[in-house]
Amino acid sequence: MTEGIKSNVQKLKAQKNAIILAHYYQRPEVQDIADVVGDSYYLSKVAKDCSQDIIVFCGVKFMAESAKILSPDKRVLLPAIDAGCPMAEMADAESVKAMRDKHPESKVVCYINSTAEVKAVSDVCCTSSNALKIIMGMDEEEIIFLPDKNLGNYMQKKLPHKKIILWDGFCITHKKVMPREITTAKELHPGIKVLAHPECEEEVLDLADFIGSTGEIINFATVNDNEKYLIVTEQGVLHELQKKNPGKKFYTPYGSMTCINMKKTRLEDVYDSLVNMRHEITIETEIRDRAYKALMNMHILGR
Structure with missing residues (x-):
């Protein structure tokens, strides 16, 4: 069938x-x-x-x-x-506008994991693979970053000369991972490399050997010569990892990380x-036109 x-x-x-x-x-x-x-x-x-x-x-x-x-x-x-996407629903356009009013000198950087309406009131979009490059390339010292506080906090640590105002949003799949799951995997598999997505909590990222987007995680595991990897992101990525690396072993925290929506x-x-x-x-034309500018700014600044 x-x-x-x-x-x-x-x-x-x-x-x-x-x-x-x-x-x-x-x-x-x-x-x-x-x-x-x-x-x-x-x-x-x-x-x-x-x-x-x-x-x-x-x-x-x-x-x-x-x-x-x-x-x-x-x-x-x-x-x-x-x-x-529950994370995308954690930000709305009116709240973003209110945040802008509180911080008039700021620019809004919007994670692509957001609604069209939120993109429409943002200055530029980003993904986990290009957020660092985009924020580094902006002249403004103060950035409102939404909706993922974990990715925003990771950017703040990478860019201490910027002031990044965080939104209180998160990915429900990545938030579930606890530091003890990482330490347990390291005890069970000596020498295992931990590859984590920046949507994870800071305590989990502190235990990672590499932090990156799904594409970056795949690339790292493919070019690296280690045998075992703990993949701290949604388990669907294992399909591509195993196709590219049949001789390597991949694990996820507690056996699985599943996004029910995906x-x-x-x-x-x-x-x-x-x-x-x-x-x-x-999508309504007015919203689409404004959101288009934010997405195109991503492609321009993220080159």
Whole structure:
């Protein structure tokens, strides 16, 4: 049955001039059927530059919204329309405006894990892979960073000459990881390298050998010659890691780290979305135009 769905999706994709994009956190079978698999920054770049008429985004809502913002003339489909991001919902446009009023000399740097409305009241977006470069390249000494306080705090430690005003948001998947899980893994597997995403709590990051985005974690493990790695991010990334590194061993804290929203997309949803053009993303023109500037500033400053 799975092979039949895959075959039908491939046919539909060709007929409708569609491209399928999938985040590293998606189910393995969804990653396998995608034309492009990547982290948030890379997928946003592909969405901006691709020539296809239809983008099927296998991810969560803020990712599909970003694709629509960057490519307004394309039809963007989100196969699992209820795949949201709790972190993104922790910030709203009115609260961001109020924060700006309190800090009029600041610029707002908005993590891509945010709603279109929040992007629209921000100056520039960023991802975990380019946040450091973007903030370093800004003239302002005071930065409002939202919604992820852990990534913002990590940037503050890297850039002590800047004043970074943190939002009280977080990723519910990364927040669950406790320092004792890292120390236990090190005791069980002597010599293991700990690779962590900056959305983790500071106490966890302090125990890591490497901190980076999903794409950066994959690259590190691929070029490094260690045999064992503790991967402290959503377990979907293990699929790509194991494909690239069949001779290495990968573990996650307590055996798994799962984002339930990233796992909502099934092959059946991809097929249904394509065949019926279901769950199309729409954004009000005024919001899209303002959010577009913030996303384009990311691509300009993040080069």
